[in-house]
Amino acid sequence: MSARVRSVCAAAVALTLATAVAGPLAVATPQPPGESSAVRPDRPPETSATALLAQLQTLYRQTEEATEAYKTTEVELKRREAEEKKLSASLSKARAALAQSRDDAGRLAREQYQGSSQLSSYVRLLLARDPQSALDQRHVLDRAAGERQAAMTRLARGEQQAADLARASRQALDEQQALAKRQQQAKDDVERRLKEVEQLLAGLSAEQLAELTRLEQQGMDKAQQSLLASGVLSTTRAPSPEGDRALAYAVEQIGKPYVWGAEGPESYDCSGLTSQAWAHAGRPIPRTSQEQWAELPHIPLTALRPGDLVVYFPTATHVAMYLGGGLVVQAPRPGARVKVSPIAANPLLGAVRPDPAADPLPWYRPPKLPEGATEGMDTGYSAEAEPN
Incomplete structure (x- = not known):
């Protein structure tokens, strides 16, 4: 599946310098429910290149949203699995303690039964040789009674604890199974979205792919120029020591393929790259x-320093690492490879800093980029490609 997507996208890259073709492009239009969204030879509706680009970019965004849903469920499933494992261990300990309490209660019951035909504790007190012996014997009797009461209390508490843990363990297992089902559904959704992208690209000619690449690059260049002209990135800053190490790791991954849900070391998706770099x-x-955007401290774009994370799209479904100079290191999308891109390759949402309390390095030398680090397709975005 992904191999075909990569091959088709690679063809688009190779055709970036091809002559743009004016005129309408044949693409798929929305199908009725239950029908495939693939390009159909018997139904060749016409639309503009900008509308086609908007459709393609929408599919990519929907793919990333579905990928985020899958990863979120996967993270939660791992947490629930660990929780269920702890509960199972606690349940085993509780059952062992309960068995011990039952043994203690049974032993005390047997001792009480075996001593039932002997003289009562009061008679033994009356027959004691002296008051001190009586007091000592009473102390022993009281302690024995206390032990019996404590054993019964432990037994009751152990039974309740074992029952509570058994219910919690069953609930955790049920939730784990439900999450596994959700994970599979999210995975299926990602594969379906990627199939839609593959079908759309496969239905285009070489000239159409070249025109889409040109339009996408044009929109990205316009957004990048506007951002740089605003002056928000005019200040050069040094990263923190950790940010420097994270950025160096991200740069080392340049050239490795984007694979949805991957977190290295051979391939990455967008947040797989950033999370592994900081780890x-x-x-x-x-x-x-989405979690990085929700949980890490936000910073203004004017405060960006290398190593910070730049988050994209209104639902925070894409992330890159700031390199400096208006550039980011990112895993762009299926069919692309980890690369250096303009910061405005996608619509910006904001930025976060994993180490807000860390001081910057006293001096900084940016990492050396490998040859071809900026080559290849960016995710890109053209405001003109948005449907009206």
């Missing part, structure tokens, strides 16, 4: 871009 720097961060 290797010694500061673990949330796995998904």
Whole structure:
């Protein structure tokens, strides 16, 4: 599946320098419920290149949203599995303690039964040789009674604890199974979205792919120029020591393929790259871009420093790492590879900093980029490609 997507997208990259073709492009239009959204040869509706680009970008965004849903469920499933494992261990301990309490209660009951034909404790007190012996014997009797009461209390508490843990364990197992089902549904959704992208691209000619690439690049260049002209990125800053290490790791991954849900070391998706980079720097961060946006401290774009994370789209479904100079390192999308892109390659939502309390380095040398680090397709975005 992904191999075909990569091959088709690679064809679009190779055709970036091809001559743009004017005129309408044949693409798929929305189908009635239950029908495939693939391009159909017997139904060749016509639409503009900008509308086609908007459709393609929408599919990519929907794919990333579905990917985020899958990763979020996967993270939660791992948490629930760990919780269920702890509950199972606690249940085993509680059952062992309960068995011990029952043994203690049974032993005391047997001792009480075996001593039932002997003289009562009061008679033994009356026959004691002296008052001190009587007091000592009474103390022993009281202690024995206390032990019996404590054993019964432990037994009752152990039974309640075992019952509570058994219910919690069953509930955790049920939730784990429900999450596994949701995870499979999210995975199926991602695969379906990727199939739609594949079908759309496969139905286009080489000239159409080249025109889409040109339009996408045009929109990205316009957004990048506007952002740089605003002056928000005019200040050059040094990263923190951890940010420097995270950025160095991200740069080392340049050239590796984007694979949805992947977190290295051979391939990455967008948040797989950023989370692994910061983990290797010694500061673990949330796995998904939405969690990174929700849980990490926000910073203004005017305060960006290398290593910070730049988050995209209104629902925070894409993330990249700031390199400096208006550039980011990112895993763009299926069919692309980890690369250096303009910061405005996608519509910006904001930025977050994993280590807000860390001081910047006293001096900084940016990492050396490998050859071809900026080559290849960016996610891109053209405001003109948005449907009216």
